[in-house]
Amino acid sequence: MTWKIKLEDPPDGFDDGINISSSKPNWNDFGFNFHASVNFLYKGEMIFLSAYVLPLNIKEQKPYSYLTGAPSGELKYFVSLLSNPEQYRHLASKLPDSAFIYVLKELHEVSYDRYAGTGKYEHVIQIEPFRLGVLRDQKAYLSLINGFAGAYVKAPLGDAKTPFSFSTLLPGTENFVKLDIGFRHHEHFDDRVHCLIGVNGTGKTNLLARLAVEAAALANRKQDGPSTQLYSENKKLIQYDSSTLDFADDFRFNRVVSYFSDPSSALPRFSSVGVFEYHAFNTTARKETNEFHQNLSYLLVTLLRVTDDRFSQAKSKIFTDALSGIMPMDLLAIPVSNDCPEYCCVADREGKKWSFINQMNGEQRSLDILGTIDITREPSFLSAGSRRAIDLSSGQRSMFHFALHFLTLAGYGTLLIIDEPETYLHPNLVSDYMMFLYSILELTSSMAIIATHSAYIVREVPTHCVHILERKGPDASISRPYLQTLGANVAEISLAVFGDSTIDAYHRKISEILAKTNMSFDQILEDYKDIFNIEMLLEIKDRISNPEEYD
Structure with missing residues (x-):
């Protein structure tokens, strides 16, 4: 079966439509199949794309379970997502910038819609057909996160450790x-x-x-x-x-x-x-x-899901090892909406739902969690006994955010x-x-x-x-400092970096005042040993014994 997206008053170079056909008619993704081949003519060249196309059943107000379930002919009500990030780069290489965006708009393409901030198709992303029929494929998930935004980005030239x-x-x-x-x-x-x-x-x-x-x-x-x-x-x-x-x-x-x-x-x-x-x-x-590239819950799911190379497979362990010493990683949970199936979430004492990361096993469970993430809350640590979300300290929060974002x-x-x-x-x-x-x-x-x-x-x-x-x-x-800094004493580093500014430090002023009183060093030691460290006491003693060196 084939369908056509009609183009009204298209820009120069385009034909009158975009053609859609089912590319994997016998495929089944948890009861869904939206695999599609897309092609159109631009300035005499036929351009082909691989995508997911979800046709909408207007009568029942939900997507068809299969692309082939939509009536053939003109396709009006639908959303799409290019099947992998390479598809965006391929399309961008074939078209001028304005034409590239025009095609994505006509395709009702989700990655572009999210980048543009329109949010027109946000509700579709959250529903089960999109979760199970599209996001099952890790490359489709990467398209959703950064497909359009990465369309023109050039690959790094080599090791960044370059003078x-x-x-x-x-x-x-x-x-x-x-x-x-x-x-x-x-x-x-x-x-x-x-x-x-x-x-x-x-x-x-x-x-x-x-x-x-x-x-x-x-x-x-x-x-x-x-x-x-x-x-x-x-x-x-x-x-x-x-x-x-x-x-x-x-x-x-x-x-x-x-x-x-x-x-x-x-x-x-x-x-x-x-x-x-x-x-x-x-x-x-x-x-x-x-925004998928910023939202902590989506970043966390990405960290756990994307395992298409050796480094990606190690990311989850690196993340856990880096943070396990300062926070209870076994209690880490992602906030989910009320649409999350009961079998893969728990409710806190306020009735808000969470899914524990360490229970995110099984393909359908992870997809159900992914599709119902609550973007108004951030990942947190949930006490199993009290069912209370544990707030992080500012230091823990900073370390957690950095490690998660950086690793992703x-x-x-x-x-x-x-x-x-x-x-x-x-x-x-x-x-x-x-x-x-x-x-x-x-x-x-x-x-x-x-x-x-x-x-x-x-x-x-x-x-x-x-x-x-x-x-x-x-x-x-x-x-550069005169000191060999790696592993050096913090006080020595401060002196090497900030130099004579330490002369005006408050503790030195106190040392100067006490040394110029009539108090003996023994009396100063008795009165201030509970708050002065040994270095400060030695400085006061030296000031008393050698006042001319401090004039």
Whole structure:
């Protein structure tokens, strides 16, 4: 059987319709079959696509169970999804941008509809025929998540661990500042993390935001296809004229992922569809989103479902291992709607439904959970006894969000830009965070640059990967510390990075005041030993014994 989607007043180059036929008439996906072959004529060339087409039974207000159940002839009421991400890239390579979008609109295509924010077909995604008849295929799920958005993205050129130099003119400065990223090769240490450190207000995040924008600009200049534009929180186009990104070889980043915890961060938030891939994610945001590439529940399901290569198969274990020491992973649950079948969910004390991740076994169970995710809530930890959703601490939330998003989006040759991850992390969590980061960067041949003012972060990277951004009046500069930072003492790192600024530290003022009183050291020791540490007491004793050295 065949069907036709009639095109009213089509743009130049198109015929009068799009042809649909059943491609797997004997197939059965839990009682559904929407496999379709799509073809149409454009400027004399016949273009073929593989897709899922769900025809709607208007009389019964639901989809037919089979594409072949729809009456032949003109197809008016339906939705579709291209069968795998490659189909979007194929279609985009055959058509101009406007024609590409025109075809997807005429196909009532779900991935494009979600990207455009229309939400016209959102209700169809949630129903059983779509869950079981379409999303059973992992490639169809990937189409739903990022099919249209990834249509023009070019593949990474190679290992992101490639030396480069970036120069830019920061706001309020009169000279160009230069960031030189280099690497060394040691058998048992892979130096894939660099730190940009400095006091607040020096422009660390601004510099990395400019790096992301220039990386996109370089990718746009060097490759055919639509240019990717980066946008701010309020959807304003971000452009900088005073930046240069140079690689030793003819290299470029085609993929950048940014993480931030401060809502006022200067990092770009959004990107247009084009040759360069960019994502930004707030690791502490509580508000959920229905965007598949951001929604934590969909990311979590993706992490567990997509196992089409060796690295993907290991992601779930890496995720659990990274977080099991700081949170009860056996209690992790995804929020689901009331449409979720009773056999694969439980209700909390407020009547809200959840599905435990460790019970997400069996194909139909996982599809029933996937299709009924509640996008208004985020994954949480559910106490089996009290049936109470457990709120995470800010540090746990930040670590959980980062690990989940990073593992899901982790891909070959990615540059990660991370803005002050220590903001919500206890120093102990910083070490866990860095171990997790190093392991994934090595597995994906990626690299990271962290903007930080934490000595605990710097302690985890070698000196040649530490870049100190300083300002003196209108001049900015980047230097390296004199100290071997990897594994160094935190106090020594603070002194090496921030230098003489520690002279004005509050505890030194107290030491100075006490040393100049008439109190003996024994009396000071007796009165203050419960609040002063040994280093501070020794400093006071030295000030009393050698006052001329502190004048």
